[in-house]
Amino acid sequence: MADADLAGLLREVRRQARFEDTVGKVLDWLRRQTSAQVALVQDATTVRSSTTGFPHEVLSPLAPLLARMAGGQLASAATEAERLHVHCEALGSSEPRPVLVVAGVSKPTPETISLTSHVGSVLTLLRRAEDGDLAHRGYQDKARQVRLGVLHALLAGEPVLARRMNSGAVPPLLEAGGLRIYLLRCPQADRDRIPALHQDPAGFHGSDLMVQCPVIDEHLICLVAENEAQRDPRGEETAELLRSLVRDNRGYALGISAVQPLSATAAAYGQAVHALAAARATTERVASHHGRSRLEGVLPQRAALNWARTLLQPLDSVPKTSADITRLLMTLPRSGVARLLGLSRNTVAAHLGRWDWISTTSAPEPPSTWRWP
Structure with missing residues (x-):
């Protein structure tokens, strides 16, 4: 031929x-x-x-x-x-x-x-x-699903469940003592490209985890380990990588939570959401959550505890799942919580409905002896 x-x-x-x-x-x-x-x-x-x-x-x-x-x-x-x-x-x-x-x-x-x-x-x-x-696309899809599953478990306050989902290949993040959430706002195309560009062969990101937000298309949720003894050299670069992306791209913004234990990932996420809202109003487009003065620090301790126990006692009968869903509803719309947790909106509404009878219960009045500083 x-x-x-x-x-x-x-x-x-x-x-x-x-x-x-x-x-x-x-x-x-x-x-x-x-x-x-x-x-x-x-x-x-x-x-x-x-x-x-x-x-x-x-x-x-x-x-x-x-x-x-x-x-x-x-x-x-x-x-x-x-x-x-x-x-x-x-x-x-x-x-x-x-x-x-x-x-x-x-x-x-x-x-x-x-x-x-x-x-x-x-x-x-x-x-x-x-x-x-x-095969490559299938691997990428499965890796994305596993990362989202780990995020769901952590948002539900179940780090042990997140570890069981990764038996034999537990990412270092799940062995860390705590984490911060870096919430990056960027165009959706970049949101999908960044995790794939920086993931390791196991589908994670060194000591950290980047997850495309299932609720807001422009959000990338980055869980950054805060236990230095467990950190991977690649993982140490995650925070600086995100900051540099914001510096180099005017359309980006970054909200950073305080350090939280793995079981309080939902609280860290809420802090990052509020920090991101603040970041978008600053010239640097980066903001960290600095916390607030805790209420118990300005109240008489014994009287405040007795009143709080009486006020919150009806909540003991509410399932933990309902409490977790309600906590997320403080930050996200009902449809967003449904997408984040992989539930239907009717299921979210049913969990929220468990609180209706509590709202009709008369709350105890604060003690008249309290004096505000």
């Missing part, structure tokens, strides 16, 4: 690689070179792609032969069917193997057989590339 033929085949592959039906374009190229009709048959019966004039009636008498080739018993074969000369090439080694079927009115020449073999090799490589792309 002439080198020009091979060069033409490679040019066709490079030219058509950007199109979805690359296989069909290669088959059309082979038809133009050989004047024969071509089809790629999968599972011994299904035509994945073919040239426009391919005689599908030849496949029925070829069925036993195609089954043997798909099963790995034959690599190539030549026969006649429906008054046509047929040459078949099995592709690859993974069973069931696809089969390249070339049918023409005249017996194929050695040059045609050679060119068909080369086309088969190219299609095998294209198939492997396609399988690799599918």
Whole structure:
């Protein structure tokens, strides 16, 4: 076969690689070179792609032969069917193997057989590339789902559950003593690109975790470990990476929570949301949560505790899940909480409804002896 033929085949592959039906374009190229009709048959019966004039009636008498080739018993074969000369090439080694079927009115020449073999090799490589792309996309999807599952567990105050979800490959974040949440606001395309760019082979981000927010398309939730003994060198760069992204992109903003234990991730998230709102009003577009004076510090301790216990006693009968959902509703709309936790809005409303009877209960008045400083 002439080198020009091979060069033409490679040019066709490079030219058509950007199109979805690359296989069909290669088959059309082979038809133009050989004047024969071509089809790629999968599972011994299904035509994945073919040239426009391919005689599908030849496949029925070829069925036993195609089954043997798909099963790995034959690599190539030549026969006649429906008054046509047929040459078949099995592709690859993974069973069931696809089969390249070339049918023409005249017996194929050695040059045609050679060119068909080369086309088969190219299609095998294209198939492997396609399988690799599918596997990579599948891995990325699963990694994203696991990261979101870990976030859900931590928001529910269940770090042990988050560890069980990653048995055998527990990310360092879940072994840390605490965390901060860095909430980055950026365009959605960047929000999706940043985690993929910085993830490690396990699908995490060193000692930290970046999760696309399931509620707000422009938010990237970054859980940064705060236990230095457990930190990975890559993880130490996460905070500075996020700050540098804000410095370099005027449309970005960053809200940073205070340090919280893993079981208080929901509280850290709420702090980061408020900090982000403040950050968007500053020239630096970065703000940290500095906390507030705790109420018990300005109240008489014994009297305040007795009053608080009386006020909050009805809450003891409310399930923890309902309390967690209500806490998130202080920061997000009802539909946002449903998306964040993977629940329906009716389920969120049902949990919220558990509080209705409490709101009708008369709250005790604060002791008249309290004096505000």
